[in-house]
Amino acid sequence: GAGVSQSPRYKVTKRGQDVALRCDPISGHVSLYWYRQALGQGPEFLTYFNYEAQQDKSGLPNDRFSAERPEGSISTLTIQRTEQRDSAMYRCASSLSTGYGQPQHFGDGTRLSIL
Amino acid sequence: EDQVTQSPEALRLQEGESSSLNCSYTVSGLRGLFWYRQDPGKGPEFLFTLYSAGEEKEKERLKATLTKKESFLHITAPKPEDSATYLCAVQAGTQGGSEKLVFGKGTKLTVNP
Numbered sequence: 001g002a003g004v005s006q007s008p009r010y011k012v013t014k015r016g017q018d019v020a021l022r023c024d025p026i027s028g029h030v031s032l033y034w035y036r037q038a039l040g041q042g043p044e045f046l047t048y049f050n051y052e053a054q055q056d057k058s059g060l061p062n063d064r065f066s067a068e069r070p071e072g073s074i075s076t077l078t079i080q081r082t083e084q085r086d087s088a089m090y091r092c093a094s095s096l097s098t099g100y101g102q103p104q105h106f107g108d109g110t111r112l113s114i115l
Numbered sequence: 116e117d118q119v120t121q122s123p124e125a126l127r128l129q130e131g132e133s134s135s136l137n138c139s140y141t142v143s144g145l146r147g148l149f150w151y152r153q154d155p156g157k158g159p160e161f162l163f164t165l166y167s168a169g170e171e172k173e174k175e176r177l178k179a180t181l182t183k184k185e186s187f188l189h190i191t192a193p194k195p196e197d198s199a200t201y202l203c204a205v206q207a208g209t210q211g212g213s214e215k216l217v218f219g220k221g222t223k224l225t226v227n228p
Contacts, residue, residue, distance in 0.1 A: 004158070031214065033214075033215070033216075035216075040220065040221075041218075041220050041221075042119075042202050042204065042218025042219050042220050042221055043159065043202075043204075043216070043218050044218070045215040045216065045217070048213075048214060048215060050214075055213065055214070056213040056214075056215060058213070059215065091158055091159075093158075095214075098214070099214070100146035100147055100206055100214060101146060101147040101164055101166060101206070102214070103149070103161040103164060104149075104161070104216060105161060106151075106158030106159045106160070107158050108156070108157055108158045109158055
């Protein structure tokens with residue numbers, strides 16, 4: 001079956017613009033996670049949802065970052081007034097059910113570049 | 116604060132030369148330790164979950180083990196296609212807490228033919 005789908009794959013935008021990154025999880029997966037990955041580093045947690053409820057947003061760097069999952073399926077990560085330091089690979093993952101120990105399956109990410 | 120440290124940062128092996136990757140962790144209540152493989156330009160691919168000290172899991176040439184302080188990923192007779200970055204992550208906390216993963220920086224493995 002299809003894996004986690006993220007769009008766009010690449011996004012280049014000017015400093016100060018807003019961007020929206022989309023994640024379509026594996027069908028039937030109830031939990032959805034957002035991470036950010038710098039080159040040569042492991043993914044760093046941003047936020048996650050169980051169904052449509054945002055469970056933990058402690059990893060969001062500041063209030064310019066927000067995420068939603070209104071119908072418990074597709075999620076959007078929005079960055080307002082982008083800054084150059086926001087440039088990174090943004091990864092989405094999903095898992096079949098809630099609770100500890102569930103494998104999180106990752107998409108291939110959105111590469112965001114802020115000029 | 117939960118921390119994961121992987122060593123070495125990079126490892127070069129000859130085909131058939133077995134070795135181990137290390138993942139040391141400090142967490143407040145381990146709920147699971149995860150190993151992932153990441154190929155260039157791709158997202159991490161799930162390999163194993165380990166839950167408690169003494170547990171072992173195997174998949175082809177890979178075997179993961181867990182103690183109370185670290186996990187090892189043993190690679191037996193590796194092939195060039197095993198070349199990738201291997202990531203270790205922990206999930207920790209109290210019941211009802213966050214399900215986030217905390218990752219190490221990874222070990223980049225290169226297997227030469």
